Amino acid sequence: GTLSTFAAYADADYVAPSGIHKLRGRLREAGYVESEVCERLGKNPQELEPTDLPYLDRFALGSGDLEDLLRLFQLRAAIGEDRARSLLGAEGYEFLLDQGAISSEGGLVLARVDLFPVGELVVATDHRYQVLESDKLSEDPVMYLGLDSVGLVNTAPRVDVESHLDLCTGSGVQALVAASYSDFVIGVDLNPRAIRFARFNADLNEIDHVDFRLGNLYEPVANEQFDSITANPPFVPSPNESLGFRDGGRNGEAILSCIVQGAGEKLRANGRLSIVTDLVDPDQYIEKISNWWSGGAICGLILTTADRDEALFSVPHARAPFGQSYEEYSEELSRWVNSYRSASLGTVNFGYILLQENSEAGVENHIVQRVVSSPMDPIYDQARELVNLLVFDTEDNLGRFEFTPAPGLRVQTERRLDGSTLKNEILVPDNPWFTRYRLEANLLGLLEEAGASPLSWVNLGERGLVQQARALVEKGLLVGRLRQDAPPAVCGLPRAEVWPPCRIVIDELATKTTPTCVSNYLQ
Ligand SMILES: C[S@@+](CC[C@H](N)C(=O)[O-])C[C@H]1O[C@@H](n2cnc3c(N)ncnc32)[C@H](O)[C@@H]1O
Structure with a gap:
């Protein structure tokens, strides 16, 4: 039964039979990696709707090894037992059967878990869409990899570290990704x-420097400190408390606030905290974070996507596509909207909080907010570089950098027939780090100038353009590179001119992206 899925892994010291390694080999040979899976499905697994599954299975997906593995582990279709045995290898097949990850009846095999490719990793979770009677679990389900999971994978800076902590680890996906840049990782759930599931996933991907511990947030790591922390907490402002991976209290911040509050003493100097979350009334977060945080100064980014109002937010949460009557939907919708109102939520955005401990510079917090598209492709390098610049900014050392426009940046101009300009918009096509920006002529001019020849911070200071340049830097439109002739530490400008922080507001367009909400399939 499903209760016992991966039962053997309740024992932290369990050693799986060697068949599991052959299984990983089989999946890899068949091409069960993110790029090939996306190509074959015609979309990202995160974008599959439950209504897509039978169509893809029966009409769109051709035949082949990868196709049949996808039928089994993404599309909820049965495949013949002999076929499953040959695809997974005899030992892999027996192992998955033993662990309750597949079931076999009347010569047909069904998966009890979904397998998500993440880069080169493969991660098992409970079914994203629990649409069949036999899908019901007697335990809290392990979350599928959603847009939030993949978004954090693509956003959390990857910097080589000794130790990493992944809170709310679920399937372990963030911990397993962090294992690629950390000497040692602990995941807590x-x-x-x-x-x-997380221990199985570590085994399946042959990652042995990860330790998964049962417990509440920081409790299982009471006496340890870390260089970086990731967290994808239950963050949905919800009328329920029934779904452990979703419900974050009435305003969604119950777990989030504890994570930020506790991070100060868990992070080493210059340590990083990367979180994906719903952002309730996003313009208040710079203040909220400063209030929650207990520790030295911090630098960081709040990356937002689009605001949802009570209807945009509540409808997808209330709606289930199969087996829900109109009356049931209406009732459920009322519960979500009433909860939204009783918590006095203004808007619910979705995004990322990236913080870096900065007490060595010993100055005040420097947190910047900007809009991104929820990333299906990596933006972690850009995020790391921008946070770096903020750290240098607080240290008064931007004089060591020169600034050029972000690569790929374009200007789109809308003109009247008489040639007069209606608006200029800046964009960087197909790059989730950016949205579209409306720029005043003077800022556009500064970008054009930087495109012709790199701008030095000192020169900008002499011309009184530091605030303008800072506004462009904070949106990622101007990027800083260490000057080749940069001395170790030069004071670009007197402190008085560096602060107060930027007051020039660049008009950013909200992005379309909101996470697909599939929690309602689990009721
Ligand atoms: C949104 S899921 C994230 C799963 C995974 N990290 C990912 O990115 O896909 C949240 C997870 O947090 C766990 N969780 C909820 N409250 C927790 C707490 N107080 N301490 C530790 N884990 C918690 C849930 O069991 C669930 O697995």
């Missing part, structure tokens, strides 16, 4: 089923 409240749900015992998640810990078993």
